[in-house]
Amino acid sequence: MFTGIVSDVGEVVAVEPRAEGLRRLKVACGYPVESIAIGASISHSGVCLTVVEAAKLGNRTAVSVDAAAETLRLTTAGDWNAGTRLNLERAMKVGDELGGHIVAGHVDGVAELVAREDLPDMARLTLRAPKELMRFVATKGSVALDGISLTVNEVTDETFSVLIIPHTLAVTTLGVAKTGDRMNLEIDLMARYAARLMETR
Incomplete structure (x- = not known):
């Protein structure tokens, strides 16, 4: 984990x-x-x-x-x-600080970066994800993009956006991410299980 x-x-x-x-x-x-x-x-x-x-x-x-x-x-x-x-x-050890969210390292699909807006203090990335995964993506929820824990900013039917702070831009590959790049997407484990519970009710 x-x-x-x-x-x-x-x-x-x-x-x-x-x-x-x-x-x-x-x-x-x-x-x-x-x-x-x-x-x-x-x-x-x-x-x-x-x-x-x-x-x-x-x-x-x-x-x-x-x-x-x-x-x-x-x-x-x-x-x-x-x-x-x-x-x-x-991999985290028992007792480690959980600074992001629980990530399994099991990629659910690949998202495409469709827009990048560089703002004065951060960058807004908009990504298109496979339709079958978008139902698990929620505003203020968590996703992992290329292994980075991020909070979802906005969601539409086909896309979602995240805001990237300067530190994350500096210490990850997101600093050089450009339109058209493909990124590994892992949806939040809790969202996956919640959806499965709803399906089996």
Whole structure:
């Protein structure tokens, strides 16, 4: 489980095709290599992936993870290449501060950035999400975009908007996000369960 509070921005340094449609991704990050256990879960732009290797890479750490065919198909991971920057978050521990909201790292779909408005103190991003997911998105509710916990500002039938503060723009990939970019979307777990309860009544 994660909180949607990004702790590092990593960079894909290698992509290696494997059997059965699998890809092994090597991601450079700033986490100390000795602190990363094999089998640990790390959120890569919202996608929970398991560490299979960790080694020093110059003054950084290289973490290797495997992305399965379904992950590559259903998320933006299929578009990641050498040079792609990824929002990283390590799995939370019991007792950690829950600064964002509960995020599973299980992407529900991909949203497209359809408009960006840079304001004096923040940026407004408007995204179009798959129709089947929009029913879970509510004004003042939570979503995770590329692994970032965000509060929904406005909702229409097909789009929703979020306001991004300067700190988030500075320490995540949202600072360079542009119209047409695709982002991993995870809806709020509580919204998912509430909808399921209503369906089964």
